[in-house]
Amino acid sequence: MRHIISVLIENESGALARVAGLFAARGYNIESLTVAPIEDPTLSRMTLVTHGDENVIEQIVKQLNKLIDVVKLLDLSEGSHIERELMMVKVKAEKGMREELKRLADIFRANIIDVTSTSYTTELTGTSAKLDAFLEAVPEEVIIEVVRSGPLGISRGPKGLGL
Amino acid sequence: MELSGAEIVVQALIDEGVEYIWGYPGGAVLHIYDALFQQKKMRHILVRHEQAATHAADGYARATGKPGVALVTSGPGATNAVTGIATAYMDSIPMVVLTGQVPTPFIGSDAFQEVDITGITRPCVKHNFLIKRVEDIAETLAKAFYIATTGRPGPVLVDIPKDVTDPGVRIPYDYPKKISMRSYRPVEKGHPKQIRKAVDLMVKAQRPVIYSGGGVIQGNASDELRKLVKETGFPITQTLMGLGAVPASDPNNLGMLGMHGTYEANMAMHESDLIIAIGARFDDRVTGKLAQFCPHAKVIHIDVDPASISKNVKVDVPIVGQVKPVLKVLSERKTKPDAEALKAWWQRIEAWRSVECLRYPHSDKVIKPQFAIETLHKVTRRRDFYLTSDVGQHQMFAAQFYPFEKPRRWINSGGLGTMGFGMPAAMGVQQAFPKATVACVTGEASIQMCIQELATCSQYNLPIKIVLLNNGYMGMVRQWQELFYEGRYSHSYVDALPDFARLAETYGHVGMTIEDPADLEEAYKEAFGMKDRLVFMNVLVDPEENVYPMIEAGKGHHEMHMSPYLNSERELA
Ligand SMILES: Cc1ncc(C[n+]2csc(CCOP(=O)(O)OP(=O)(O)O)c2C)c(N)n1
Numbered sequence: 001m002r003h004i005i006s007v008l009i010e011n012e013s014g015a016l017a018r019v020a021g022l023f024a025a026r027g028y029n030i031e032s033l034t035v036a037p038i039e040d041p042t043l044s045r046m047t048l049v050t051h052g053d054e055n056v057i058e059q060i061v062k063q064l065n066k067l068i069d070v071v072k073l074l075d076l077s078e079g080s081h082i083e084r085e086l087m088m089v090k091v092k093a094e095k096g097m098r099e100e101l102k103r104l105a106d107i108f109r110a111n112i113i114d115v116t117s118t119s120y121t122t123e124l125t126g127t128s129a130k131l132d133a134f135l136e137a138v139p140e141e142v143i144i145e146v147v148r149s150g151p152l153g154i155s156r157g158p159k160g161l162g163l
Numbered sequence: 164m165e166l167s168g169a170e171i172v173v174q175a176l177i178d179e180g181v182e183y184i185w186g187y188p189g190g191a192v193l194h195i196y197d198a199l200f201q202q203k204k205m206r207h208i209l210v211r212h213e214q215a216a217t218h219a220a221d222g223y224a225r226a227t228g229k230p231g232v233a234l235v236t237s238g239p240g241a242t243n244a245v246t247g248i249a250t251a252y253m254d255s256i257p258m259v260v261l262t263g264q265v266p267t268p269f270i271g272s273d274a275f276q277e278v279d280i281t282g283i284t285r286p287c288v289k290h291n292f293l294i295k296r297v298e299d300i301a302e303t304l305a306k307a308f309y310i311a312t313t314g315r316p317g318p319v320l321v322d323i324p325k326d327v328t329d330p331g332v333r334i335p336y337d338y339p340k341k342i343s344m345r346s347y348r349p350v351e352k353g354h355p356k357q358i359r360k361a362v363d364l365m366v367k368a369q370r371p372v373i374y375s376g377g378g379v380i381q382g383n384a385s386d387e388l389r390k391l392v393k394e395t396g397f398p399i400t401q402t403l404m405g406l407g408a409v410p411a412s413d414p415n416n417l418g419m420l421g422m423h424g425t426y427e428a429n430m431a432m433h434e435s436d437l438i439i440a441i442g443a444r445f446d447d448r449v450t451g452k453l454a455q456f457c458p459h460a461k462v463i464h465i466d467v468d469p470a471s472i473s474k475n476v477k478v479d480v481p482i483v484g485q486v487k488p489v490l491k492v493l494s495e496r497k498t499k500p501d502a503e504a505l506k507a508w509w510q511r512i513e514a515w516r517s518v519e520c521l522r523y524p525h526s527d528k529v530i531k532p533q534f535a536i537e538t539l540h541k542v543t544r545r546r547d548f549y550l551t552s553d554v555g556q557h558q559m560f561a562a563q564f565y566p567f568e569k570p571r572r573w574i575n576s577g578g579l580g581t582m583g584f585g586m587p588a589a590m591g592v593q594q595a596f597p598k599a600t601v602a603c604v605t606g607e608a609s610i611q612m613c614i615q616e617l618a619t620c621s622q623y624n625l626p627i628k629i630v631l632l633n634n635g636y637m638g639m640v641r642q643w644q645e646l647f648y649e650g651r652y653s654h655s656y657v658d659a660l661p662d663f664a665r666l667a668e669t670y671g672h673v674g675m676t677i678e679d680p681a682d683l684e685e686a687y688k689e690a691f692g693m694k695d696r697l698v699f700m701n702v703l704v705d706p707e708e709n710v711y712p713m714i715e716a717g718k719g720h721h722e723m724h725m726s727p728y729l730n731s732e733r734e735l736a
C-alpha cells in the first residue's frame with residue numbers, strides 16, 4: 001500500500017542523510033521525499049511517500065522514530081488528509097499548437113508562467129493523479145521538460161502536527 | 164572557568180565520571196592529547212591499533228555497565244575504529260568515540276587525513292555529531308553520553324575538527340547537569356494494560372518458555388529475571404548475549420538456544436505455546452527459519468526498543484519499556500501458572516534434557532576443546548572471574564561448556580561476530596577490575612587480528628590470561644566446509660603460525676604450550692596462579708572437532724543435527 005508520512009525533524013546537518021540512509025540500508029522503497037524548514041527554523045518538515053505491506057510500514061515508522069533527530073512523525077494515510085504536488089512542464093509551443101496547449105492548460109487550471117516564441121512553461125498544482133492526467137493529455141512529442149515536487153500532505157481538521 | 168576546546172573535551176569527560184579512555188594520537192587530536200597530558204584525573208591507555216581502543220572501551224562497558232570511551236585521530240585513525248563501533252552497535256553497548264577531524268575550513272576539500280567519518284559510521288552508531296564551534300563541545304558531549312547510555316544503549320561518535328580544540332581560544336566552561344532533548348525521550352515503564360495482558364497469557368499457558376537476551380544484562384535486570392523464573396517455575400533459555408542473567412546452574416535453565424543451542428532449549432521453543440521474550444531481538448542465529456519458528460506459540464516481547472518488536476517475528480503482546488521495571492511489576496504479580504500443565508511440560512523437557520546433547524567423546528591423546536573449557540571452569544570457578552571471547556568454534560564451546568553464574572561475566576561479540584575482539588575486550592575488563600581474574604578464550608586465527616595488543620598489556624601490566632584453543636584451522640569455517648562443501652577446506656587452514664608461547668615471551672609475558680590432556684589442569688593452575696603476569700596458553704586441541712548440536716542456517720529448531728558421537732551411540736542402543 002502507498003503511505004504518505006510527515007516527519008518533523010531537527011534542522012541539523014546530516015538529518016536528511018540519516019533518513020535517506022535508513023531507507024537505503026534497510027531496503028525500504030522511497031517514492032518521493034520533500035523537505036524544507038518550517039515557521040520554526042530549528043525544524044524541518046519532511047513528506048515521504050513510500051510503498052509496503054503493513055509490517056514494512058510499521059517498521060519504517062518505528063525506524064524513523066528511532067532516529068535521534070526525528071521529533072515527531074505522522075502517517076497521514078491513517079486518517080483523512082489532503083495532498084498537493086506542484087509540477088512545472090516546459091512544452092514546445094510552435095504556431096499550430098499554441099492555442100491547443102493554452103486550452104489544455106485552462107482545462108487543468110494550469111498557469112502559463114513563461115512564454116517564448118517557441119515554448120510555454122506551465123505550472124500546475126494538485127493531487128499527483130491530476131498531474132499524471134495532465135501529462136497524459138499533453139502530446140508526448142511537445143514535452144521538453146517536466147519537474148515535480150513530490151507530494152506534500154496535511155491532515156484534515158483543526159489538529160496539526162506540531163511540538 | 165575559561166578553557167580551550169581541547170581542555171573542555173578533557174574536562175567534560177572528567178565531569179562525566181570517565182576513569183579510562185583508550186586511544187591513539189595523531190595530528191587532528193594533538194590539542195586534546197596535550198590537554199590530556201596536563202591532567203591527572205583520567206587515565207589514557209595507549210593501544211597499538213584503534214580497533215583495539217574501541218574493543219577495550221567496549222569490554223569495559225560490558226563488564227561495568229558504564230560507557231566506554233575511545234579517542235582516535237582523523238582519517239585512518241577513525242576508519243580503524245569503525246569495526247569496534249559496529250561491534251558495539253550490534254550488541255547495544257554504551258560507548259562514546261571521539262574522532263579528530265581536519266579543521267573546519269578544510270572539511271570537504273579532501274584534506275590530508277580527512278574522511279567523512281560521520282557519514283561512514285551513520286549506519287552503525289546510535290547517533291553521531293560533528294562539532295562545528297567550541298561553544299558546542301560541552302553540550303554535545305553531554306548529549307553523546309546521554310544518548311549512549313539511555314534507552315537501548317549504543318555507540319555515539321563525536322567528530323571534533325582540530326580548530327575547534329585550538330588552545331588559543333578560551334571560553335567559559337559549564338558542563339550541563341541534565342540533558343533533555345525534544346527529539347529523544349526513551350521510554351521507561353511498560354504500559355500497565357500490556358502487562359496485564361501478558362499476565363493473562365502466562366496464567367493460561369500450558370507450555371511456556373522464557374527466552375531472554377542481552378537486554379536483561381545491559382538493563383541490569385538479572386535479579387528481577389531470577390525472581391520471575393522462581394515465581395513462575397517457567398523454563399528459561401538464554402541467548403549467547405544473555406548468558407549469566409540467570410545462573411547456568413538454575414534448575415529451570417535450559418541453556419543457550421539457537422544455532423548451537425541445546426536440544427532441550429530448541430525443542431522447548433519449538434513445542435512451546437507461549438514465548439516470553441525479554442531483552443532479546445529474534446536474531447536469525449536464534450530463530451532459524453522464521454516460517455518454522457515456534458509454530459504453536461503466542462509471543463510476549465519485552466524490549467526497550469519499539470523497533471525491535473515485530474521486526475522479525477510477529478508479537479502478540481508487546482511491552483515497550485525498560486526490562487528492569489517491567490520485570491519487577493511482572494514478578495510482583497505472583498503469576499500462578501497452570502500447575503498441572505506445567506508439570507506435564509517439565510516432564511517433556513526432562514526427556515529432551517536426558518539426551519545430554521552436549522556430550523562428546525573424551526580422549527587421553529588429544530585435548531578436546533570442550534574438555535579445555537570444562538577444565539578452565541574447574542580451575543577458575545571459585546575466582547572473581549570474567550571470560551571474554553573471540554569468534555569461532557572456541558566461542559561456541561565456551562558458551563556451551565562454561566556455566567556462567569552471574570551477569571556481565573561472559574563478554575563476546577554476538578551480533579557482529581568480530582574476530583579480534585577478545586584480547587582488547589579483556590584489557591578493558593582488567594582495567595576496570597584490576598583484582599579480578601580475566602581470561603580470553605580465542606582461536607589461532609582470531610588472536611592474530613589484534614595480537615599487537617600484547618604490547619599494550621605489557622606496558623600497563625594487564626595480567627590477563629589468554630587461552631588459545633589452537634586447532635590449526637579457522638575451525639568454524641572448516642566446520643561449514645566439512646558439512647556443506649564436501650570437505651573442500653578452501654583457505655581455512657591457518658598456516659605459518661608463530662610459536663605463540665615464544666611470541667608472548669618477546670612481549671615480556673609468560674608463554675606456555677599445552678598438548679597433553681593429562682597436563683592441562685596443572686598447566687592452568689600454574690598459569691592462573693601467576694597473578695601479576697599475562698600468561699599466554701597455547702592449548703593444542705583436536706583439529707577436527709565440530710560444534711554440536713547445530714541447526715543449519717535457514718532450518719527450524721526441530722531440525723537440529725546432533726553430534727555423530729551421540730548418533731552412533733543411539734545406533735548401538
Ligand atoms: C573479522 C572477521 N573476519 C572473518 C570472520 C569469519 N569467521 C568466523 S569464525 C572464523 C574462524 C575463526 O578461527 P579461529 O579464531 O581459529 O577459531 P576456531 O573457530 O578455530 O575456534 C572466521 C574466519 C569473522 N567472524 N570476523
Ligand SMILES: [Mg+2]
Pocket residue numbers: 555606607608632633634635636637638
Ligand atoms: Mg582455530
